[in-house]
Amino acid sequence: MQTILGSGGAIGVPLAKELKSYTDKIRLVARHPEKVNESDELFPADLTVAEQVDAAVQGSEVVYLAAGLQYNLEVWQREWPVLMKNVIDACIRHKAKLVFFDNIYMYAPGAIPHMTENSPIGPVSEKGKVRAGLVNQVFEAVNAGILKALIARSADFYGPGIKSSMLKALVVDNYVKGKKAMWQADATKVHSFTYTFDAAKATAQLGNSPDAYNQVWHLPTSTERLTGKDFIKMIAGMMGVKPRFSILSKTLCRILGIFMPLLKELVEMMYQNDRDYFFDSSKFNQRFGWTATPYREGVKVMVDEALRTKS
Incomplete structure (x- = not known):
């Protein structure tokens, strides 16, 4: 069992x-x-x-x-x-x-x-x-x-059906609604x-x-070093929209957190987004002999699901 x-x-x-x-x-x-x-x-x-x-x-x-x-x-x-x-x-x-x-x-x-x-x-x-x-x-x-x-x-993490994913909640869902995407702290930093x-x-x-x-x-994670802007541009291209986005700063999260408690909870974690964030899974890759799904492939599955749900 x-x-x-x-x-x-x-x-x-x-x-x-x-x-x-x-x-x-x-x-x-x-x-x-x-x-x-x-x-x-x-x-x-x-x-x-x-x-x-x-x-x-x-x-x-x-x-x-x-x-x-x-x-x-x-x-x-x-x-x-x-x-x-x-x-x-x-x-x-x-x-x-x-x-x-x-x-x-x-x-x-x-x-x-x-x-x-x-x-x-x-x-x-x-x-x-x-x-x-x-x-x-x-x-x-x-x-x-x-x-x-x-x-x-x-x-x-990210993937189909994952509402709590930053990529899904702040980028894909906002584009589905006709809004700007959002990114935490700094979209020029690498994020795994x-x-x-x-x-x-x-x-x-x-x-x-x-x-x-x-x-x-x-756990196996892509070795690609994409920034927030890279992800936003990729997703916007798949969804046929302009890659517009705004930045969620600590101050903005504190203000919006009055109405959206989740944003208030994110403030103390913002240090994970104001610098490069690279997750090395080479130990697993070498032991088990396989590597993670490329971002473009995984993101497309997530975007396609969102577009199907919209329609």
């Missing part, structure tokens, strides 16, 4: 499809889980409740933690540490291996221009401190010899994005590779 905790999100759905290559026994866990494959076992659970997590993990060989919480600092500080403790305790009790789908928030600002698995941990944001704490929880158990686990780390289908394929592969455990892995 391989179990996905947080099965309905941007990664959980394609991950369930990819796991079919490895097992016919897949359990999907969420508050309101829905089948992805016909043979999936559905298990409703609240991951902040220890007893429910324990029951959800029971009988699992590999557990994938792909849950996403509301993008709100208070929610993250209150719920993430509890959720992670529940998952780790359950995996230890039932001798299940853990694959934690993670982001880059815990890296020190100086690492952002070229991130590797060995980049220093030194978060300056409160959300980053939460994420660093989660990684510490995992490796404390690993180093104690009571848990086998790995970190599958992604850059900002991980394609969700690549992330899901790689996460399934890692979870089913015994020698991948007790390590951090960057």
Whole structure:
């Protein structure tokens, strides 16, 4: 049995499809889980409740933690540490291996221009401190010899059906509405994005590779060094519109955040967009022998879906 905790999100759905290559026994866990494959076992659970997590993990060989919480600092500080403790305790009790789908928030600002698995941990944001704490929880158990686990780390992601993607929300959706695109902080800086289908394929592969455990892995991400302007121009060309855009500064996010809480939450993360942001996945590429989908190919899938939905 391989179990996905947080099965309905941007990664959980394609991950369930990819796991079919490895097992016919897949359990999907969420508050309101829905089948992805016909043979999936559905298990409703609240991951902040220890007893429910324990029951959800029971009988699992590999557990994938792909849950996403509301993008709100208070929610993250209150719920993430509890959720992670529940998952780790359950995996230890039932001798299940853990694959934690993670982001880059815990890296020190100086690492952002070229991130590797060995980049220093030194978060300056409160959300980053939460994420660093989660990684510490995992490796404390690993180093104690009571848990086998790995970190599958992604850059900002993009792909079809992903409403929370910066490319989708700030560029594609705005062009669909006839508005200007928006970009955070500085559109002249390089910014890496991980394609969700690549992330899901790689996460399934890692979870089913015994020698991948007790390590951090960057999920396959294009080596192309495109700037915000490059992405905007590419998307505008695909959509047949002029590449008009405006910049979301910290000040503007604070003002608009009065009416749009999500923008207020982005202010402390703006340092990830005012400098180059390059995500190096060469460790994965060399070990598993494949590379990420080129941006033009992945972006076209995302744009085509948006245009179909519009029509």
